[in-house]
Amino acid sequence: MQGTEIILGIETSCDETSAAVVQGGRKILANVISSQVDLHAEYGGVVPELASRRHVELITPVVRAALREADLSFSDINAVAVTCGPGLVGALLVGLSYAKGVALARGLPLLGVHHTAAHIYANLLATPDLEPPFLSLVVSGGHTSLVLMRDHGAYELLGRTVDDAAGEALDKVARALGLGYPGGPAIEKLARSGDPEALQLPRAVVRDHPLDFSFSGVKTAVLNHLNRMRQRGEEVNKADVAASLQRAVVDALTERALAAARSTGSKKIALAGGVAANRELRTRLKEQAACKGIEVIVPPAILCTDNAAMVACAGYYYLKRGFTAPYTLNAVANLPL
Numbered sequence: 001m002q003g004t005e006i007i008l009g010i011e012t013s014c015d016e017t018s019a020a021v022v023q024g025g026r027k028i029l030a031n032v033i034s035s036q037v038d039l040h041a042e043y044g045g046v047v048p049e050l051a052s053r054r055h056v057e058l059i060t061p062v063v064r065a066a067l068r069e070a071d072l073s074f075s076d077i078n079a080v081a082v083t084c085g086p087g088l089v090g091a092l093l094v095g096l097s098y099a100k101g102v103a104l105a106r107g108l109p110l111l112g113v114h115h116t117a118a119h120i121y122a123n124l125l126a127t128p129d130l131e132p133p134f135l136s137l138v139v140s141g142g143h144t145s146l147v148l149m150r151d152h153g154a155y156e157l158l159g160r161t162v163d164d165a166a167g168e169a170l171d172k173v174a175r176a177l178g179l180g181y182p183g184g185p186a187i188e189k190l191a192r193s194g195d196p197e198a199l200q201l202p203r204a205v206v207r208d209h210p211l212d213f214s215f216s217g218v219k220t221a222v223l224n225h226l227n228r229m230r231q232r233g234e235e236v237n238k239a240d241v242a243a244s245l246q247r248a249v250v251d252a253l254t255e256r257a258l259a260a261a262r263s264t265g266s267k268k269i270a271l272a273g274g275v276a277a278n279r280e281l282r283t284r285l286k287e288q289a290a291c292k293g294i295e296v297i298v299p300p301a302i303l304c305t306d307n308a309a310m311v312a313c314a315g316y317y318y319l320k321r322g323f324t325a326p327y328t329l330n331a332v333a334n335l336p337l
């Protein structure tokens with residue numbers, strides 16, 4: 001039976017300062033997300049030091065806003081869950097220090113959550129009856145992984161990117177096209193009016209690791225194309241570039257996800273991470289999976305990008321299983337799953 005414990009979740013691993021209050025693992029009472037997109041936009045990417053400083057300014061008001069929205073106070077909270085890695089270490093430390101402060105002051109259990117795991121848990125918030133085991137494709141600006149979630153807190157990494165993350169490749173090409181940051185949504189929008197077959201882009205395969213991804217080749221091929229066109233003084237058809245890149249990225253993601261489902265016998269694929277907001281990815285994966293009797297689960301876009309509700313959801317299941325962290329918990333930039 002689902003419990004009623006109330007978890008305060010905190011997420012500051014990159015450029016979103018977020019605090020959430022979740023009851024019984026699945027009921028979101030508040031999910032406040034303060035994005036720093038405007039702060040980093042003029043640099044074309046996240047500037048770590050600026051991100052940390054902004055988190056310091058925002059963490060207290062964001063937590064207060066979440067409690068206010070939930071109509072609760074610190075005394076109603078049963079445990080504090082926080083992202084402890086991977087991510088920008090200075091940014092992670094802000095949320096972690098805050099979480100430790102609350103837990104210590106109130107004598108509450110502290111729950112450390114891996115960022116990739118948190119993204120996977122967004123699916124449990126979106127789909128009330130979803131329980132592990134299931135396969136998850138986690139695609140964000142920092143990660144691209146195929147994970148078999150065997151049980152709560154038990155993950156098997158089946159494949160990962162050996163270089164750029166999918167979102168990173170989209171963001172870098174978007175920057176070169178002058179589309180601003182973050183690039184993924186801009187590429188998606190532009191791709192609607194482009195020809196996905198205009199550019200012949202490579203589809204990289206990682207030798208001996210068929211479930212691994214590599215996106216640096218496709219990114220470099222696009223950047224080389226842009227340079228060549230500029231040198232020749234020819235105009236770039238940005239929509240065609242966006243559509244071709246999106247097609248190449250979505251092809252790689254769908255192909256590996258279905259291969260992983262085949263090799264593990266999974267009948268459910270849960271999409272996670274910021275790139276999971278991409279409609280082309282959602283539609284193509286759903287269509288191709290349906291032919292094989294595989295269900296694709298997709299959280300709403302607001303739960304795909306970084307948010308603290310997914311952290312609190314994971315925290316609830318960790319609390320139930322006694323996976324609490326010591327108050328000495330540290331932030332780890334490259335924390336393995």
Ligand code: KG4
Nearest residue numbers: 140141142167182184274275277278305306
């Ligand atoms: O999960 P997330 O918010 O942060 C990380 O943990 O990285 O993901 C951010 C990434 C960025 O690369 C952004 O460009 C990408 O997700 N993204 C998208 C879309 N929305 C966000 N990529 C493609 N299509 C979208 N609609």
Ligand code: ZN
Nearest residue numbers: 140273274306
């Ligand atoms: Zn993320």
